Amino acid sequence: MKTPFVQVDVFTDKPFAGNPAAVFVLDGPRSEEWMQMVAREMNLSESAFLHPAGDGYDIRYFTPKVEVPLCGHASVASAHVLFTDGIVERAGSIRFRAPGGRLEATFAGDTVEMSFPAHYEKEVAPPDGLSGALGVSNPPTYTGLHEDMLVVLFENEETVRTLQPDISAMLLMPFSRFSVTAPSSDPAFDFVSRWFGPAIGINEDPVTGFAHTLLGPFWQKRLGKNNLIGYQASERGGTVRVRVEGDRVFLGGKAITVMRGEMIF
Numbered sequence: 001m002k003t004p005f006v007q008v009d010v011f012t013d014k015p016f017a018g019n020p021a022a023v024f025v026l027d028g029p030r031s032e033e034w035m036q037m038v039a040r041e042m043n044l045s046e047s048a049f050l051h052p053a054g055d056g057y058d059i060r061y062f063t064p065k066v067e068v069p070l071c072g073h074a075s076v077a078s079a080h081v082l083f084t085d086g087i088v089e090r091a092g093s094i095r096f097r098a099p100g101g102r103l104e105a106t107f108a109g110d111t112v113e114m115s116f117p118a119h120y121e122k123e124v125a126p127p128d129g130l131s132g133a134l135g136v137s138n139p140p141t142y143t144g145l146h147e148d149m150l151v152v153l154f155e156n157e158e159t160v161r162t163l164q165p166d167i168s169a170m171l172l173m174p175f176s177r178f179s180v181t182a183p184s185s186d187p188a189f190d191f192v193s194r195w196f197g198p199a200i201g202i203n204e205d206p207v208t209g210f211a212h213t214l215l216g217p218f219w220q221k222r223l224g225k226n227n228l229i230g231y232q233a234s235e236r237g238g239t240v241r242v243r244v245e246g247d248r249v250f251l252g253g254k255a256i257t258v259m260r261g262e263m264i265f
Contacts, residue, residue, distance in 0.1 A: 011238030056095030065201030070100025072209010079105035207238030
């Protein structure tokens with residue numbers, strides 16, 4: 001059975017930047033085994049599989065190694081495909097039901113905005129060997145934990161931009177995901193970040209939407225602003241617009257379709 005897919009670069013307005021995701025718009029659910037094998041074949045940080053259900057879409061996300069409950073950039077990619085391919089009217093909205101929560105997407109101009117549950121970290125002591133695992137000489141100014149994701153704050157943007165993590169050492173840490181952040185010295189942005197998840201098959205993610213559902217409230221508290229702009233300083237790089245409203249975080253980003261194809265198995 002042939003199954004079409006679309007590959008989208010997210011949180012960017014130019015191809016070969018931002019974060020790529022594969023989007024499979026299906027007629028109905030497929031087996032978990034098939035989706036995992038397809039995600040491994042696509043070999044992107046995430047592949048999204050969605051199908052109509054009720055008044056919206058059920059959606060699931062897979063890295064090459066595991067299923068994850070929520071993925072920001074793959075959700076934006078999915079909404080981009082539904083809107084720009086004419087599956088959903090651009091003036092409308094899309095409701096997604098993901099394992100990690102309910103989502104809603106709208107399209108304005110050339111930007112998808114999605115509503116996610118807000119997430120929060122709790123302060124924890126930095127684990128032994130953290131600076132070495134991140135490849136920096138100075139200790140962080142703050143570390144906090146949300147589920148299995150460690151948020152690491154540095155005072156200096158340059159530390160975040162230039163760190164060179166030791167992936168083998170990261171795999172020995174008691175966390176599977178790391179969001180490293182600092183205030184931005186560029187007035188165009190409020191903060192910068194990088195994200196690492198070698199334990200789930202993603203050594204460094206180009207632009208991580210889910211992390212911004214936590215970084216939004218994190219920086220709102222520190223900067224006293226509800227509307228923020230984050231730059232994820234990976235090699236590909238990408239810009240995420242963040243709006244915090246109560247227990248919801250709205251992520252805005254541009255996206256561009258770069259590839260179409262068919263899975264024939």
